[in-house]
Amino acid sequence: MGIIPTEMQQAVHITCLCLILVAFCKVHGETQKPCEELKCSYHGPAIHFPFRIKDRHPDHCGYPGFVVSCNDRKETVLELPTIPVKLSVESINYERQKMYLYDPDNCLVAKLIEIRNMSFSPFYVIDTQNITLFNCSSLVMQHEGLDPNPNYPVAAPCLRSPGHQVYAVDSAGHVEALQSCTKMYNVFSVPYYFQGEQAALFRWSKPNCTECDAEGKKCRLKTSDTNNEIECVLDLRKANMKNVGAIYSDRVFCVGAFLGSFVLILLVIAAYRVYSHDKNEKENRLKIERFLEEYRALKPSRYSYADIKGITDQFKDKLGEGAYGTVYKGKLSSELFVAVKVLDSSKGDGEDFINEVGAMGHIHHxxxxxxxxxxxxxxxxxxxxxxxxxxxxxxxxxxxDSKYCFLGWDKLQDIALGVAQGIEYLHQGCDQRILHFDIKPHNVLLDYNFIPKLSDFGLAKLCSKDESIVSMTTARGTMGYIAPEVFSRNFGKVSYKSDVYSFGMLLLEMIRGKTNIGATTENTNQDYYPEAVYNLLDEGEDPRIHFGEEGDDEIPTKLAIVGLWCIQWNPVDRPSMNAVVQMLEGGEKLTKPPNPFASTGSTRSFATGPSRNLNLELETIVELE
Incomplete structure (x- = not known):
């Protein structure tokens, strides 16, 4: 980074000094600023001590508990934490120390019934009434606030149900207007005021500012007292002109300092932008060129554990966890994100690590x-x-998992073809043949454009490219995708055809739409799914599980046929991945495979057409260490 010129440093210092000055003026002004009388709206009640408006008056301008706020409708709302409802202030009588509350949603009765047994401290209620609620199927003449007769019913809209209205009336009054209604229940001691407009009358006894008002002074909290006592002070509106002039001078000074600082900040920003424009442009171009060069030359690199912690930001973003390790999201640069798989050192002997690095270090597909x-x-x-x-x-x-949408059959076919081409590359495209041994949907990752990529080579084996069979001492893979010969040599010898079997099960999973469970004790009463697919094809029915899409069943049928070819029990009867790719790419109607569950001898015929016949023999080889 370059050195900032001296002139710019001086400008920054001046700006900081001005900002400190503005902050001082603001604090000074706040301490000297009197507690003004404010309103939430032009017609709203005037708010002054003992009340204060939240976020507009300083705390010392109000008595504890006497807090109101202004809502979006410019209504004055009483902030009383002891009750769960919000009531608006209609008027405040400071001389008689009382106020009237109303509900802007026109359902005051219901809210007062809810809070009737709660504490209203620092306020109290004297005027309470017993209320009777009626359920009426038709509208009833209500009290409009013009006649102070408490016998008129008052509607409670928030208590009504479809086709019925709920009305409240003074239990001591006459209810002739509600004779056609059904009485619901009585509610006692509701702080409701039926006279005039619907309102609740709240009073307070402390603080008492009547003596200050009589002397023509203002009432406020004692500044050095912690017992919430009040004192009478001179009203600044009646102060002499000298004091007013001093206050005015302070404000003018602060306004001038603020405007000057604001203009200076704009000038500094403009100067810095002019100075750094060319420099930033050059740095951005260099950064992009460096990234492109690193990306082109990127090959498997060796990192220290400290590097890994830096790349993952101390293992902050966990993507998932498997049997042999945990995967974290990392970042090599601001443009290049990576997935870091930290292997569990307590499991295995490092073979999975050797397999991954050895198999993938020279793979480019x-x-x-x-x-x-x-x-x-x-x-x-x-x-x-x-x-x-x-x-x-x-x-x-x-x-x-319903958060992932169905990709559509065309996209699933593209994914199936991409996976097949990846496996074909592993079998034929590298210097040595790579057998994956764990092909399943979990190990097929999708990029931004849903291009599939094979992953997790922890169980992979390398063998000579011109030979086929690999020796194994233990079975490896995931239940439901493991080829029969991996379990028992009675079904044949382990070879690249074991990957073909796993890919076939993956295709059947794609048209099935749920996790493969195979033939287990839990589903012995159900059909083995691949066999059920074969039976559907044999009967000429659609083998797919419908995802809410109607239309041509050509793609799911093709995937089912290819999948059944791949899961033939005898490895010799399975096609190579090259033949699988040709079947998925071709537009010809595929030949239905033989029944893979008949446990008969080898049927070495699979084709993209009736005339095509492939016959492969497998040779025994030894795995390369």
Whole structure:
């Protein structure tokens, strides 16, 4: 950063000095400012001691508990924390120490019934009445406030129900007008005032300012007293002209200082903008060029654990948690966000970390998540990926979470094709063949444009590209997506066809719209879902689960057929991922696969047309360490 010129430093110092001066004038003015009489509106009651208006009068201008406020309708509202309702002030009689309250929503009766047994401190109520409520199916002549006769009923609109009106009347009065109505119940000792307009009469006994008023002085709190005692002081409106002139001079001085400071601030801002415009432009261009250069040259980098803490801002934003670690959102720069997977050092022997870095360090494909870097700092290990904002495919095909919308069949087909191309790249596009062994919707992430990217290579295996079978000592993967041969060699040997099986289950999940549960003890009375899909296709029915969309069933049918080809129990009967990509891309009608649940011998025919026949034999190889 450059050095700010001396002239600009001086301007900043002068501005700060002026601001301090303005602040002093404001504080000085507040301490000298008298407690003025204010109103919320032209026709509203005048507010002065013992009352004060909240946020307009200083605290010392009112007696404790005597607080009113002005609402958006410019009504004067009594702020009484002991009652849960808001009542507006109609008038205040300071000489007789009483005020009349009303309800601007025209439902005073109901509100007074609600608070009749509550404390109104520092106010009290003398005039209470017993009220009777009536339920009427038709309108009744009401008290209009012109005749002070308490026998007229008063409507309570907030208590009414459809087709019925509720009226209140003095229980001691005559109720001839309500003979056609049904009596509801009596309410005793309501602080209601039936005479004239509907109002509640509140009084106060302390503070008593009658002596000050008689002497022509103003009443206020003693400034040095903590017992809330009052004193009589001279009214500044009657003070001599000397005092008034002094107050006026202070105000003129403060106004001048404020205006001068404001103009000076504008000049400083303008000067700084002129000075820094070219410099900011150059820095912005350099920052953009640097980012583009770093992005083009970005390869998996090694970070220290301190770097990881800085990237994640001390692990502030947690995205999720899995079996082997926790994922946090991080930032390499203001433009580049990443997802940082911090591996749990208490689980595993580091094999998942070696698999991830070894498998992804040299992968560059649009449908495989990019490994930005890694951390191997002692026992602390972490992986840094590109950040994909739309989460996983599971979020959009699961019907359990309603916050994610259905993407549509065209988009789901594009996603299926992208995943297939990513797996094909792993099997054939790298120097060594990479077997994923954990393909499922949770491990398919979606970028801003919903382009799918394979992730989580913790279970991956590398083998020679020109050989097919991999030796394994233990089963690996996620229940519901693991190929049969991974569990038992009676179904065949483990190979890249195990990934094909998992992809087939993923396709069936996409048309099913809910989590795969497979054949478990909890659903032994239900059809195994893939078998149910095959039966629907065999009967010529639509295999999809409807998402509220009507229309052509061509895409879900295609996904179902390809999925059933991929989950053939014998690995030899499954297509390669290259053939799967051709089936998803092609427009021809696909041949229905053989029943994968018949547990018969090999049927090595899958095609995008009746004449196409592929026959693959698999060779046994040893996994590369």
């Amino acid at each position: 649009v449908n495989v998540v990019r490994l930005v870097g890694f951390c191997a700092d002692g026992f602390r290990r972490a992986l840094v990926y590109e950040f994909l904002p739309n989460g996983s495919l599971q979020d959009f095909i699961s019907s359990a």
